[in-house]
């Protein structure tokens with residue numbers, strides 16, 4: 034017979050109350066963990082994608098509808114089916130004042146092909162430019178020659194193709210020259226072919242879907258180059274990738290503030306639930322506490338019983354809240370289209386923080402009820418029955 | 419008296435001295451003086467009955483003797499300890515070391531078994547698990563309930579509950595047992611059993627102070643204090659019967 038035992042037995046008897054306190058804390062902790070985890074994961078993801086991206090300026094056709102996501106970044110307003118940039122216009126880039134800062138210009142023709150019912154995005158690229166734009170590319174096999182195609186790692190796996198196999202694209206049957214090592218970017222899902230081949234099979238001679246520019250921009254303001262390119266290509270939309278990332282991060286920061294506000298409110302409500310339930314529980318136990326005091330429990334012993342109960346429930350709530358929080362962050366991440374749920378990791382620090390938060394709130398909310406219990410006059414408490 | 423709350427060296431014997439105890443509830447026009455100036459001395463090993471009309475102040479007086487309710491004025495001295503001059507936490511220690519209570523009504527903890535209820539006073543002592551269990555089992559055995567140790571209070575009869583309450587009061591082997599109407603809720607046969615138990619404990623040297631309405635019960639005591647309107651109206655020895 035110990036104080037812990039009394040706490041445990043009381044919790045077991047008042048399962049409903051214990052469940053209520055648990056729920057209050059789980060909802061609060063779960064919401065906070067979920068939001069924190071989601072925001073962190075999305076933020077990491079954005080930065081990771083920025084790292085994966087070699088080009089820092091994108092040139093895309095102006096359009097009203099349809100959005101294209103390239104490199105996992107929603108770029109807005111692009112449709113490779115409907116609009117194109119004329120390839121010849123791209124030569125104007127050489128005339129901009131900061132032309133010397135352009136390290137590489139990579140025109141891109143996009144089209145879709147199908148193999149055994151699976152759709153795959155085919156990109157016609159300039160492999161010389163690609164070497165600068167995507168220096169991390171490593172191909173097993175060789176870069177494609179005429180009528181050949183290089184597959185992203187995912188694409189090769191899904192289509193079950195390897196070097197020497199054939200991939201029908203439009204009227205042509207292209208030979209797989211090699212497979213890229215996984216890059217962790219969207220490139221894994223694409224098939225790459227020479228620009229001229231893609232233009233031919235997709236019937237887009239002289240046109241490109243978009244262009245990527247790698248700028249050597251240690252000492253040049255990227256915004257100025259964007260401005261200059263936009264002036265020579267009035268029909269296109271010119272964007273600095275950083276801006277895209279920045280605006281997404283800003284949106285995330287706004288969401289973050291809003292979400293933290295909400296979790297603060299939910300935590301407050303959870304804490305109040307604990308407080309009110311604990312108060313009720315202490316009142317209900319008036320005569321019991323009278324017995325404890327009468328047979329020689331100190332005030333501190335009575336407080337310890339109450340705190341022990343709160344502590345046990347809080348630890349459980351911290352663990353459950355953490356689990357539910359991460360699970361809901363994963364669901365949101367997945368259904369929000371951000372990526373694979375496994376990109377939302379279980380983090381020891383967050384788990385520890387969830388436990389600390391839960392226990393702190395649980396004990397804080399129990400402090401007043403515990404004090405009330407300890408302050409009860411044993412004589413009055415016994416008379417109460 | 420040591421720091422960690424053990425009075426045991428002194429707790430072998432216990433002389434209880436009430437010095438002009440007064441207890442007033444409330445203040446001003448609504449003030450009720452439940453006990454107004456009670457003095458007595460109770461020596462170790464006495465069996466004292468306290469009788470009086472309902473509302474006379476018996477329970478209030480017992481609460482003061484029991485270190486549970488500070489008097490408005492006056493002192494309670496037990497073995498030269500001025501009980502209400504102790505800090506509150508030390509008063510709790512004093513109750514644990516010196517006193518056993520049997521309350522008006524049973525006051526068992528409903529979610530603990532009979533054995534656990536009896537063990538309750540030991541929960542805040544440093545004894546080992548085994549030792550606590552043995553002491554509680556022995557106390558239950560002593561009140562003749564050895565076979566019902568695992569029952570919850572809800573599964574016990576009134577008399578059995580009362581006996582569990584007595585076992586809990588004596589498990590710590592306190593020198594003094596305080597009882598407020600221990601037979602109030604029992605039929606006369608069960609009441610007589612409890613009284614037999616009290617006489618046995620008293621025979622073993624335990625001081626017993628028992629509030630009762632029943633003259634039959636009071637006849638088990640060796641001294642009878644009568645209370646009327648918060649004052650001692652009589653105090654006489656009783657012949658052994």
Ligand SMILES: Nc1ncnc2c1ncn2[C@@H]1O[C@H](COP(=O)(O)OP(=O)(O)OP(=O)(O)O)[C@@H](O)[C@H]1O
Pocket residue numbers: 413416443444450451452470471472473474475476477478479
């Ligand atoms: N906490 C309290 N607040 C106000 N008045 C109280 C309180 N406790 C007791 N009293 C009053 O003090 C008086 C004595 O009460 P007490 O309980 O001591 O009587 P009693 O002799 O034990 O009666 P009974 O035999 O009915 O148990 C009563 O008038 C009661 O109303």
Ligand SMILES: [Mg+2]
Pocket residue numbers: 476477478522598
């Ligand atoms: Mg009474």
